[in-house]
Amino acid sequence: MQTKVFTETVQDDNVLQHAYSTLISKLYMLEKNRSFKTLTVTSCNPGEGKTSFSASLAKVLAGAGKRTLLVNLDLRKKYKPGKVSYHSTAYGISSYLEGDVELNDAICKTNIENMYFLDSGKYLGDPVSLLCSDRLGTFMQVAGSEYDYVITDTPALECNTDALLISGNTDATILVAKMGSTTIKDIRKAQTQLYAIDAHILGVILNKSSKRFYKKLFSAPDYFKYGKPALYKSV
16 A cells, blocks of 8 residues: 555635535435445536535544545546645546556555555546446445445536546435535436436535525524534544
């Protein structure tokens, strides 16, 4: 296994932590009826924050004691996960899908306990043949058996068919929408595309909303003024 390749600053933000705490609580409750170990994260359009969301979700799950693998499955561009000090890796999932490397040799440790990272690997102009291969399904089965959660960050649905191919190989899909940008029409179009391949949509994440808007959703907004609950800590 390669050495850790990126570090992420933990944000001391009560509202943000509460939002992710609520999300993983819902994941736990949903899992009582069905297992959701492998998750596709996608969005309607580029720039809606799915990559930063994927990294944050993986970090919070790891902080809750879940062995979590974050996978960059956008094989067409370099990984840019927001506020992260990041260095590319020698191998990635593209090398595994081509049969050039064993999975454990491509996966990296991170500075966050219980969190692991698998980069895309070498750039591929058109990765459709790899995403259509049986090895992608094998990867999901193997990774799903070794980790509590596998979070796959994929391209936006508007860009290409990659996210659809990946969603067809995972247990469920999370759709990220950007407040003030993504339209209801965009979301309905995305739902139609995902339902056409029998993808299970867990829900839509409203990203980039203001703290004021978020607090209004709760009957006791003053809760956020007191205490600093720590869902995770830096290592």
